[in-house]
Amino acid sequence: xxxxxxxxxxxxxxxxxxxxxxxxxxxxxxxxxxxxxxxxxxxxxxxxxxxxxxxxxxxxxxxxxxxxxxxxxxxxxxxxxxxxxxxxxxxxxxxxxxxxxxxxxxxxxxxxxxxxxxxxxxxxxxxxxxxxxxxxxxx
Amino acid sequence: xxxxxxxxxxxxxxxxxxxxxxxxxxxxxxxxxxxxxxxxxxxxxxxxxxxxxxxxxxxxxxxxxxxxxxxxxxxxxxxxxxxxxxxxxxxxxxxxxxxxxxxxxxxxxxxxxxxxxxxxxxxxxxxxxxxxxxxxxxx
DNA sequence: TCTTGCGTTAAAGTGCACTTTAAGGATTAT
DNA sequence: ATAATCCTTAAAGTGCACTTTAACGCAAGA
Numbered sequence: 001x002x003x004x005x006x007x008x009x010x011x012x013x014x015x016x017x018x019x020x021x022x023x024x025x026x027x028x029x030x031x032x033x034x035x036x037x038x039x040x041x042x043x044x045x046x047x048x049x050x051x052x053x054x055x056x057x058x059x060x061x062x063x064x065x066x067x068x069x070x071x072x073x074x075x076x077x078x079x080x081x082x083x084x085x086x087x088x089x090x091x092x093x094x095x096x097x098x099x100x101x102x103x104x105x106x107x108x109x110x111x112x113x114x115x116x117x118x119x120x121x122x123x124x125x126x127x128x129x130x131x132x133x134x135x136x137x138x139x
Numbered sequence: 140x141x142x143x144x145x146x147x148x149x150x151x152x153x154x155x156x157x158x159x160x161x162x163x164x165x166x167x168x169x170x171x172x173x174x175x176x177x178x179x180x181x182x183x184x185x186x187x188x189x190x191x192x193x194x195x196x197x198x199x200x201x202x203x204x205x206x207x208x209x210x211x212x213x214x215x216x217x218x219x220x221x222x223x224x225x226x227x228x229x230x231x232x233x234x235x236x237x238x239x240x241x242x243x244x245x246x247x248x249x250x251x252x253x254x255x256x257x258x259x260x261x262x263x264x265x266x267x268x269x270x271x272x273x274x275x276x277x278x
Numbered sequence: 279t280c281t282t283g284c285g286t287t288a289a290a291g292t293g294c295a296c297t298t299t300a301a302g303g304a305t306t307a308t
Numbered sequence: 309a310t311a312a313t314c315c316t317t318a319a320a321g322t323g324c325a326c327t328t329t330a331a332c333g334c335a336a337g338a
Contacts, residue, residue: 003284013326014285015326034333034335052244053245056242057238078252085245085252099238101195102191103231106224110228114217141315198294
């Protein structure tokens, strides 16, 4: 299948598929006689995988490293590949933690906006206090 | 307190505190007679807030909009401020979802690496199959 | 045949969020 | 008093991940 179809199937723009291939974020895609890319299901799978990981904030570097190892097609580097994945999994878990904390804070703030901000604003208006906002939920 | 102290307290580098102030990511910090910033507890709170949100991937634009509204110190824009926060909360929730999906996928992949990859590699070695990796857990 | 629409590459440009540099002013330590 | 160590600003530079541009080729339809 051509790059347009691959793009539709993966939600990654053709330019970015080419870019991903160029930097090694996906393995090289085979070409036909005219040098035109002919994507297989497995190529599509790789694009989806990389998109998935990129969306989650996994940096290109770790991904490229992983793809490179995979491409060597050597069973001896399976532990290395597994370790990259495990590292990224750890980082992902940390990022989720951080996001959840921020979300809880923001949720608290939104839920209590009227209760805390309106009286604060009133005092502010009357010059009773100086401007200050950030109060966090005591975790 | 000076910018060094503020930096230590918040984990944000002095350069970035200045940068944050310059672009409006925190309200202006009062200066002493020499034009040197003198941070109050509330200034520290703002830095922490912005860092917290930035770490979670909240873009500067939304944050600046929020700070700007806050600075107008007008109770009438409380709903607008609340809405910005609510919007960002929604986006944060989506990002968390996406990360959790990626994590689950990666976790599956790591947990099953030996089980799925080792036999795959063996077949590959023997030329029995072509290279293809990405198989997802059926969610 | 020629225009439309797909594909290709290399290279330059963009946007974001810092980060560094340059040039200088004030306070503290020796 | 002079060197170190803080502070200040404006402006230029960096790194990442695209994104756009330019210049081209092939192939089917009017």
